[in-house]
Amino acid sequence: MDLFANLLMGLELAINPINIAYLLVGSMVGMIVGVIPGFGPSAGLAILLPITIGMDPVGATMMLAAIYYGSMYGGTITSILLNTPGESATVASTFDGYPMAKAGRAGPALVMQAVASFVGGTVGVIMITLLAPAFAQVSRSFGPPEYFLLAAMGMLTLVVMIGNHWKLGVISALIGFALGTVGVDLETGQGRYTFGSPDLIGGIYFIPIAIGLFGLGELFYAFYSGMHKSESGGLIDYSKEKEFWPNRNDFLSTRWTMVRGSILGFVVGVMPGAGATIASLMAYSTERSLSKTPENFGKGEMAGLVAPESANNAASSGAMIPLLTLGIPGSASTAVLLAAFIMWGLRPGPLFMGQNPELAWGLIASMYLGNVALLAISIFAIPLFVQIIKVPYRILGPVIVVICTLGTFVVHASFVEVGLMFAAGIAGFFMRLYGFSPAALVLALVLGPLAEQALRQTLTISRGSFGIFLDRPASVWIMVVTAALLLILPIMGKIGSRAGKAERAGG
Amino acid sequence: MTKLNTTFKTGALALLVAAPLAVATPAIAQQYPDPAQTLDWTIAFGPGGGNDIMARTIVEILNTYDLYPGDIALENRAGGSGAVGWGYLANQAGSAYGISTTSGSFITTPLQADTGWAITDFTPIALLAADDLVLVVNGDSPIQNLDEFIAFAQANPISISGIGTVNVDFIVPALFAQEAGFEFEYISFNAMADQITAVLSGAVDAMMSNPGEILGLIDSGDLRPLVFTGRSTPEALAGVPNFAELGIGVEVSMPRGLILAPDAPAEAQEFWIETMRRVVETPEWQAYITNNTLTPTILFGDDFRDFLANTQEDFATVLREVGAID
Numbered sequence: 001m002d003l004f005a006n007l008l009m010g011l012e013l014a015i016n017p018i019n020i021a022y023l024l025v026g027s028m029v030g031m032i033v034g035v036i037p038g039f040g041p042s043a044g045l046a047i048l049l050p051i052t053i054g055m056d057p058v059g060a061t062m063m064l065a066a067i068y069y070g071s072m073y074g075g076t077i078t079s080i081l082l083n084t085p086g087e088s089a090t091v092a093s094t095f096d097g098y099p100m101a102k103a104g105r106a107g108p109a110l111v112m113q114a115v116a117s118f119v120g121g122t123v124g125v126i127m128i129t130l131l132a133p134a135f136a137q138v139s140r141s142f143g144p145p146e147y148f149l150l151a152a153m154g155m156l157t158l159v160v161m162i163g164n165h166w167k168l169g170v171i172s173a174l175i176g177f178a179l180g181t182v183g184v185d186l187e188t189g190q191g192r193y194t195f196g197s198p199d200l201i202g203g204i205y206f207i208p209i210a211i212g213l214f215g216l217g218e219l220f221y222a223f224y225s226g227m228h229k230s231e232s233g234g235l236i237d238y239s240k241e242k243e244f245w246p247n248r249n250d251f252l253s254t255r256w257t258m259v260r261g262s263i264l265g266f267v268v269g270v271m272p273g274a275g276a277t278i279a280s281l282m283a284y285s286t287e288r289s290l291s292k293t294p295e296n297f298g299k300g301e302m303a304g305l306v307a308p309e310s311a312n313n314a315a316s317s318g319a320m321i322p323l324l325t326l327g328i329p330g331s332a333s334t335a336v337l338l339a340a341f342i343m344w345g346l347r348p349g350p351l352f353m354g355q356n357p358e359l360a361w362g363l364i365a366s367m368y369l370g371n372v373a374l375l376a377i378s379i380f381a382i383p384l385f386v387q388i389i390k391v392p393y394r395i396l397g398p399v400i401v402v403i404c405t406l407g408t409f410v411v412h413a414s415f416v417e418v419g420l421m422f423a424a425g426i427a428g429f430f431m432r433l434y435g436f437s438p439a440a441l442v443l444a445l446v447l448g449p450l451a452e453q454a455l456r457q458t459l460t461i462s463r464g465s466f467g468i469f470l471d472r473p474a475s476v477w478i479m480v481v482t483a484a485l486l487l488i489l490p491i492m493g494k495i496g497s498r499a500g501k502a503e504r505a506g507g
Numbered sequence: 508m509t510k511l512n513t514t515f516k517t518g519a520l521a522l523l524v525a526a527p528l529a530v531a532t533p534a535i536a537q538q539y540p541d542p543a544q545t546l547d548w549t550i551a552f553g554p555g556g557g558n559d560i561m562a563r564t565i566v567e568i569l570n571t572y573d574l575y576p577g578d579i580a581l582e583n584r585a586g587g588s589g590a591v592g593w594g595y596l597a598n599q600a601g602s603a604y605g606i607s608t609t610s611g612s613f614i615t616t617p618l619q620a621d622t623g624w625a626i627t628d629f630t631p632i633a634l635l636a637a638d639d640l641v642l643v644v645n646g647d648s649p650i651q652n653l654d655e656f657i658a659f660a661q662a663n664p665i666s667i668s669g670i671g672t673v674n675v676d677f678i679v680p681a682l683f684a685q686e687a688g689f690e691f692e693y694i695s696f697n698a699m700a701d702q703i704t705a706v707l708s709g710a711v712d713a714m715m716s717n718p719g720e721i722l723g724l725i726d727s728g729d730l731r732p733l734v735f736t737g738r739s740t741p742e743a744l745a746g747v748p749n750f751a752e753l754g755i756g757v758e759v760s761m762p763r764g765l766i767l768a769p770d771a772p773a774e775a776q777e778f779w780i781e782t783m784r785r786v787v788e789t790p791e792w793q794a795y796i797t798n799n800t801l802t803p804t805i806l807f808g809d810d811f812r813d814f815l816a817n818t819q820e821d822f823a824t825v826l827r828e829v830g831a832i833d
Contacts, residue, residue, distance in 0.1 A: 046554035143710025189672030189831030198587025349723015
């Protein structure tokens with residue numbers, strides 16, 4: 001079969017010692033840029049891009065791609081240990097990862113996130129190998145109407161994020177939507193709430209907000225509750241040394257979560273523009289709806305960590321599909337890869353895989369190896385990272401402030417964004433104190449502008465008619481699936497909770 | 508913290524391109540450039556973008572051909588769509604060692620925000636290339652050429668997409684529509700990816716784009732090029748007519764050039780004009796132009812400054828008409 005011949009050829013290229021070296025360098029760099037909050041894979045890729053000018057494109061592509069998916073492994077580490085997402089795609093991993101670390105289960109959380117990342121990444125590559133042409137059709141049928149529906153579907157997950165205090169949750173989401181309106185209006189070119197500041201032309205980027213709300217907000221709360229006064233105790237009571245490895249139940253209870261998260265993540269990752277962040281948030285809320293114990297989500301439920309982790313890694317594989325099959329970048333990071341291809345004089349597009357089989361299949365094969373390498377690196381590095389939480393909080397606290405500040409600054413070198421991050425930190429503290437939902441705010445900030453733009457584009461195209469949503473097959477499909485999910489999920493949730501109660505009653 | 512350090516070192520390595528050591532000769536007072544002075548090269552955008560790649564290509568050529576005797580420190584000073592980086596250069600008024608590459612935002616950012624500098628403040632060196640556009644439709648579209656496009660647009664409502672509104676992507680079709688006598692809805696996108704799928708999915712009728720990123724889709728027949736907006740069609744689009752050939756008088760493009768700080772000494776301006784004359788002759792520069800499907804458009808010194816001012820005025824006129832700027 002062609003498929004296996006191609007994959008074999010790719011593997012032969014990837015197993016060349018020089019290419020393996022490039023792959024390992026890429027994986028390590030990816031882990032590191034992932035660990036630093038704010039400093040994302042696209043920035044890491046862009047900085048290394050100029051040094052690939054004279055390199056062999058096959059090895060260079062393997063290295064650059066490894067930075068991208070490697071950062072998905074690294075980004076979770078600070079999410080779990082410090083409640084500070086290292087990457088936009090790992091925001092959802094703070095929801096249950098950090099409570100788990102606080103409860104003394106940092107080791108199992110870190111190991112399970114590495115395993116989930118590995119499963120997500122590998123399922124993603126398998127799906128690329130088998131289904132690339134089919135998914136290319138999916139991604140090319142997406143226009144503004146479909147993006148609007150996708151964003152609307154994402155907003156349904158807000159209902160889950162809002163949590164128990166629904167009034168406070170709705171207010172949080174509305175603040176997020178309001179922040180999302182800042183910036184130059186795409187359609188008219190007029191500045192909205194930019195006050196003439198060049199830094200706000202592009203709108204309020206959600207990374208500084210997420211770092212502030214989660215990272216600094218949590219830090220302020222820790223000081224408020226007097227954690228810095230304790231002499232020896234670190235951030236977390238880490239007395240259960242023996243519980244470094246996850247137990248059998250951690251694996252068994254989340255095996256289907258990983259599969260569901262991987263498939264969902266991959267499908268969302270294939271849509272250009274949706275990406276790993278939305279995939280991870282959707283996976284989290286889907287898993288919570290399906291769970292037998294939804295009340296444990298947000299308090300350190302393993303499935304709540306595994307779902308977004310498998311999804312964001314699968315999504316980073318999925319984003320390769322539009323890049324390889326259509327020459328369309330699905331994310332900021334794949335846009336840098338596209339720039340690299342063009343810089344080397346290649347022409348990404350539908351003919352790309354046929355014209356450059358070595359490059360395309362070498363890349364795909366290297367992704368199998370890269371995920372294995374990253375799993376090994378993660379497991380090897382976790383004992384080192386776990387030491388962080390043994391550092392007394394009065395020392396760790398200032399370090400977190402420095403990391404959050406630097407991480408925000410390096411993204412766009414903007415002092416305005418650093419200011420926004422600190423403001424979000426203070427807001428995050430009060431939100432935490434009074435039971436608001438920072439997660440709903442961040443999700444609204446991500447989805448609001450997306451939905452607004454897509455809807456306005458759609459209605460400009462259709463000259464104001466909503467009939468366009470019914471004219472396009474892809475958009476009808478999305479509506480059908482959404483409606484089906486709306487009907488099925490609550491029913492399954494009910495059955496689940498009934499079964500859960502029965503189990504507990506029986507046990 | 509060691510992790511942090513490592514990354515910063517890697518970053519610094521990539522950011523600093525050290526020029527080969529010049530033979531140490533004692534500096535003579537009037538001579539420019541003084542090899543003991545470090546050239547402070549501002550890139551007003553982050554690494555990996557169009558402006559960044561152009562700056563690094565030029566520095567690579569300067570080093571390869573020994574065209575600049577001193578050290579060159581390349582620094583990405585991103586922020587505010589270029590306002591931060593060019594603001595940094597504006598603050599070095601009078602210096603002979605502050606330099607920067609320009610791109611489209613050099614013209615559009617001052618129209619959108621209060622930058623504190625004007626494009627005419629800077630000392631112009633040279634316009635090196637222009638980003639021209641190609642108008643494409645979906646490969647399945649019944650529209651085969653520009654005449655059919657105009658006829659269709661005059662008879663039916665049509666939508667054309669582009670990136671952003673305060674941009675050539677909007678200004679070029681607006682001027683073209685005026686001249687050809689049709690009306691269209693402009694659909695503005697933030698990112699290339701969303702825009703391409705909008706055309707491929709049939710949601711949008713046509714799009715304005717830089718050719719570089721869509722050549723693959725043109726080769727495969729998924730997108731059909733109708734017209735190139737520059738003065739001469741690049742090799743990669745051979746066979747596609749251009750505005751000049753068709754006698755359409757729309758001459759707006761995004762200039763890519765090189766500027767010094769405001770009020771830089773005349774000998775510095777002279778030196779750089781002469782140096783850039785040699786840079787544009789090198790095969791490396793030709794390869795850069797071809798790979799990025801740019802139009803080589805070369806103007807030096809004050810001609811470049813006039814070009815910038817005229818282009819900005821053209822932009823402002825069109826944008827004021829549609830109400831995008833005050």
